[in-house]
Amino acid sequence: MKLSQVLHRQHIGFMFKKHWMVQGKRVPIDTGVEDSLKQKGIPFEDALEFIKEKQEPKERIKIVGPYEHPLPQDENHPDFKERPCYTLKKSNVLLEGISQAQVLTKTIIAEDVLPQRIEELAELPAPKAIHRGVKQAILNANVFDCEQKKLPKKKDPLRPAYNFSRILGISDKRRNLNLTNKLLQLVEKSNDAEVTQNKYVLNDVESLSVFDKEDDLIQFQEMSNILVTSNKPLKHDLNESNIPFIEIPDLYPVKHTVTLPPEHFYAESSKYPVRSSIIKKHPHTTWLHFNSTEVNNIYETPVTPTQILGRSLTHAFTVATAYAKQLYGEDVKDLPDPIHLNCIQTDGQRFHFGVLELNTLNLDGTEGTKNVWYCKNDLKLYDSCRYLSAIPVLENYNPKVYGYINAFYNC
Amino acid sequence: MALNRLFAGLSIAVTPSVLGRRTIQIAAINYASKPNLVKPKPGFGKSYRRIVHFPEEYTVKPLEVTNLAGRDPVSGRVVAKGIGGGIKHKYHWINWFRDGPTEGPPQEEKVIQILECGCRTAHVALVAVGDKLKYILATENMKAGDIIKTSRHLPRIPVRANEGDAYVLGALPTGTLVHCIEKEPGQGGLYVHAAGTYGTILRKQDDRVIVQMPSKRPFSFSQYCMAVVGRLSNIEHGTTPIGSPQRNRWLGNRPRSGLWRRKDGRHGRKIKPPKPVKEITHPTKFPLPTIQLNMHP
Numbered sequence: 001m002k003l004s005q006v007l008h009r010q011h012i013g014f015m016f017k018k019h020w021m022v023q024g025k026r027v028p029i030d031t032g033v034e035d036s037l038k039q040k041g042i043p044f045e046d047a048l049e050f051i052k053e054k055q056e057p058k059e060r061i062k063i064v065g066p067y068e069h070p071l072p073q074d075e076n077h078p079d080f081k082e083r084p085c086y087t088l089k090k091s092n093v094l095l096e097g098i099s100q101a102q103v104l105t106k107t108i109i110a111e112d113v114l115p116q117r118i119e120e121l122a123e124l125p126a127p128k129a130i131h132r133g134v135k136q137a138i139l140n141a142n143v144f145d146c147e148q149k150k151l152p153k154k155k156d157p158l159r160p161a162y163n164f165s166r167i168l169g170i171s172d173k174r175r176n177l178n179l180t181n182k183l184l185q186l187v188e189k190s191n192d193a194e195v196t197q198n199k200y201v202l203n204d205v206e207s208l209s210v211f212d213k214e215d216d217l218i219q220f221q222e223m224s225n226i227l228v229t230s231n232k233p234l235k236h237d238l239n240e241s242n243i244p245f246i247e248i249p250d251l252y253p254v255k256h257t258v259t260l261p262p263e264h265f266y267a268e269s270s271k272y273p274v275r276s277s278i279i280k281k282h283p284h285t286t287w288l289h290f291n292s293t294e295v296n297n298i299y300e301t302p303v304t305p306t307q308i309l310g311r312s313l314t315h316a317f318t319v320a321t322a323y324a325k326q327l328y329g330e331d332v333k334d335l336p337d338p339i340h341l342n343c344i345q346t347d348g349q350r351f352h353f354g355v356l357e358l359n360t361l362n363l364d365g366t367e368g369t370k371n372v373w374y375c376k377n378d379l380k381l382y383d384s385c386r387y388l389s390a391i392p393v394l395e396n397y398n399p400k401v402y403g404y405i406n407a408f409y410n411c
Numbered sequence: 412m413a414l415n416r417l418f419a420g421l422s423i424a425v426t427p428s429v430l431g432r433r434t435i436q437i438a439a440i441n442y443a444s445k446p447n448l449v450k451p452k453p454g455f456g457k458s459y460r461r462i463v464h465f466p467e468e469y470t471v472k473p474l475e476v477t478n479l480a481g482r483d484p485v486s487g488r489v490v491a492k493g494i495g496g497g498i499k500h501k502y503h504w505i506n507w508f509r510d511g512p513t514e515g516p517p518q519e520e521k522v523i524q525i526l527e528c529g530c531r532t533a534h535v536a537l538v539a540v541g542d543k544l545k546y547i548l549a550t551e552n553m554k555a556g557d558i559i560k561t562s563r564h565l566p567r568i569p570v571r572a573n574e575g576d577a578y579v580l581g582a583l584p585t586g587t588l589v590h591c592i593e594k595e596p597g598q599g600g601l602y603v604h605a606a607g608t609y610g611t612i613l614r615k616q617d618d619r620v621i622v623q624m625p626s627k628r629p630f631s632f633s634q635y636c637m638a639v640v641g642r643l644s645n646i647e648h649g650t651t652p653i654g655s656p657q658r659n660r661w662l663g664n665r666p667r668s669g670l671w672r673r674k675d676g677r678h679g680r681k682i683k684p685p686k687p688v689k690e691i692t693h694p695t696k697f698p699l700p701t702i703q704l705n706m707h708p
Contacts, residue, residue, distance in 0.1 A: 024704045030696075095523065095539060123454070160498055161661045253519045255541045299471045299537055299544070300501075301524065383698070 084262030097306030121407035137182035205273035209321040226287035272322040290347040314358040316343035453491035473501035497663025500529025503611040507599035508578035511561030534604035534644040550641035574641035581634030589638040606645035
């Protein structure tokens with residue numbers, strides 16, 4: 001007794017069912033009538049299209065709804081500008097890093113050299129209490145903070161399918177914020193009232209500078225995480241002549257605007273965060289954070305060290321240019337007095353110090369007066385700071401970094 | 412229920428026998444319950460593994476992907492067995508068009524980085540030209556900082572090309588290893604993409620160039636088709652065994668039955684005469700669209 005259906009491969013019933021499905025699809029034979037009519041120039045029309053009623057375009061009535069819909073951001077928008085502007089924001093990085101930044105800002109680099117006065121001030125030893133304070137600040141920022149956010153997933157390239165347990169901890173943005181603010185506060189505490197009363201410390205200020213380079217309109221939008229301003233402009237004595245400068249490189253076949261996305265909606269004039277009527281408006285030092293969760297390449301590979309260094313140069317350039325344009329007007333080319341600006345970039349562990357000397361805003365070509373960037377890169381503040389078998393540990397603290405930060409504040 | 416009432420008083424006389432009410436009921440229910448579904452067959456370059464969400468403009472940003480697991484997106488049914496699971500990789504949109512100037516010196520491009528793409532066996536190179544960034548397939552000895560050239564110019568004397576350069580087939584000497592060959596001039600490189608593969612230029616006939624494909628079959632291309640010189644990267648891919656069944660699952664292959672008879676069917680030994688040269692041309696006459704006949708108006 002057969003309890004189950006037997007399905008035969010050749011089953012006349014299935015054939016009948018499929019017959020209509022197969023026979024229902026017919027490919028018409030191409031008689032070539034269409035082509036010969038076209039050659040003779042006789043117009044023809046598909047019969048099934050001819051019998052359809054013609055649809056007249058209906059009038060669009062604009063009904064006033066609960067709110068105004070935002071206009072789409074294309075050519076018909078009133079603020080749309082024809083000429084695209086290449087924008088550098090705080091989340092994107094330049095492709096070639098520091099070489100591209102050199103070409104863009106017409107700067108020559110003095111590697112590992114800082115102005116004489118800063119080096120002298122950095123040599124002065126700080127009291128032990130200050131270093132204790134710095135170590136405590138590092139521990140506070142890295143380990144003793146009670147923020148619990150989901151940190152990026154940990155991946156092992158040798159075991160691609162393994163899902164590690166998700167780590168919760170302090171986000172790098174908050175850690176950098178805590179650390180830098182505390183360091184600056186320590187520096188201010190150890191200095192006299194005459195120095196500190198002349199300076200403002202501003203957090204998270206945006207500066208915007210728009211400039212022309214070889215027919216391309218370029219805009220840098222940067223946010224200084226800390227901007228220290230003072231009541232008189234910063235001046236450095238930079239007379240050293242026997243420094244081996246790194247000249248502006250040739251980026252052929254890559255153009256200097258690569259990885260700068262063009263935008264059609266932008267502001268025409270530069271913006272400096274402090275009004276000109278305030279006495280303490282002259283920029284002194286700018287601090288920049290490198291948060292690996294926020295800053296990344298468009299092609300999603302990790303950011304290289306050269307790209308990080310390029311970022312600090314463009315940042316210092318933005319703040320200095322915005323200030324220069326506020327002082328001398330939008331169209332200034334060669335500055336009567338060079339503008340100096342200190343810049344510190346950090347990702348919590350590594351510190352990159354730099355001093356920008358802005359001489360000119362005429363950035364076409366590679367001849368003429370150039371801007372100078374003195375830098376001291378890759379100073380590690382500590383090797384690691386974490387819990388080691390339930391005890392908070394700070395390994396290999398480097399006291400020189402505090403010396404430089406203090407020097408930058410006091411010069 | 413409604414069908415029962417519809418066929419309540421019916422009986423059809425077909426040839427000598429009379430079909431009863433019950434038979435009509437069963438047949439009608441069978442027709443209604445199983446839709447006339449057309450499931451496509453896998454093969455001919457279409458694999459039901461993933462759908463890539465392409466934006467309108469070309470971009471270097473890795474693209475989102477949805478895995479299909481062997482299912483046809485139209486009907487939702489399983490079409491290709493043995494596909495499913497695996498690590499989801501983002502798709503790097505490769506620019507298959509290596510366009511160059513028709514006259515004058517070739518266009519130079521700089522290789523920035525070599526990446527591995529999870530959606531293909533060969534490696535991918537990030538290349539920058541002027542303002543633009545694009546991805547191309549990386550060749551064997553390509554490294555960051557290389558300069559590669561492209562040109563569509565057909566000179567009288569063949570060009571001595573380096574690895575990674577792209578020239579028209581007519582410009583390359585016989586015996587060069589090429590990959591990423593265009594079918595029609597201007598269509599984008601279609602042939603030879605897998606890791607470690609290459610085609611060899613055998614001979615030239617009038618205005619066609621005969622290239623031997625990795626399957627040892629000679630193909631005849633128009634001399635204006637672009638091809639990239641060199642052998643594709645990741646050469647050890649063909650010789651590395653997968654290693655473990657778990658690794659096969661990571662690649663997106665579900666377990667298979669494993670039935671294999673050494674001397675039978677497709678596993679057995681085959682001796683065939685070599686196939687003739689296949690001419691690659693783009694068809695100019697296409698058949699008219701199929702008309703679907705149906706019962707409703």
